[in-house]
Amino acid sequence: MSRTRIIPVDRLQEGMNLCARNIRGYLQDVQKLLDNPHDCSDWHAVMLAIFAFEELAKFAQLKEAKARAATGNVEIDDQLFSKHKYKQELAGKLIDKKSLKLIDKTSLEPSFRGETVTITPSLRLDCAFVDWENDQWTHGTPLIPNNLRKFKESIAQALCSLETENHNAHQRIAI
Secondary structure (H helix, E strand, C coil): CCCEEEEEHHHHHHHHHHHHHHHHHHHHHHHHHHHCCCCCHHHHHHHHHHHHHHHHHHHHHHHHHHHHCCCCEEEEECHHHHCHHHHHHHHHCCCCHHHHEEECHHHCCHHHCCCCEECCHHHHHHHHCCEEECCEEECCCCCCHHHHHHHHHHHHHHHHHHHHHHHHHHHHHHC
């Protein structure tokens, strides 16, 4: 059984606003890195896009909790704040599944086929840190920048959709 965090209902919107701001900031930084490439910028962009992806899950879960409760407190699964795999599983339900593949080896010519690269908790670490594995240094990942752009856009579209639903729900309550 996982632990929970108790959050007052009247503080959920504040958390949602902070998540949305954070998502937008990450996505803007991803765009800057893609527009002005340098040595490691693609890998840093992947890492930031994954951070935005995880924050999207948090936004959606806080929104859902807010819709369920009118007053008092809500219990939020602690994993939402601490487990990257959990957040990525939740966020994966919110965006186009195709955008989760930075490289789909089946879309490449046979002579270029290597591996399929998908968004995972370990990928964000691979793009953030240099490591020593299997007698070699590792850092980063193969990727197709346009696929990273599609991933970024899927996150932005999902956030926009969630915010629109939230705004429309507020309008229905006010009527």
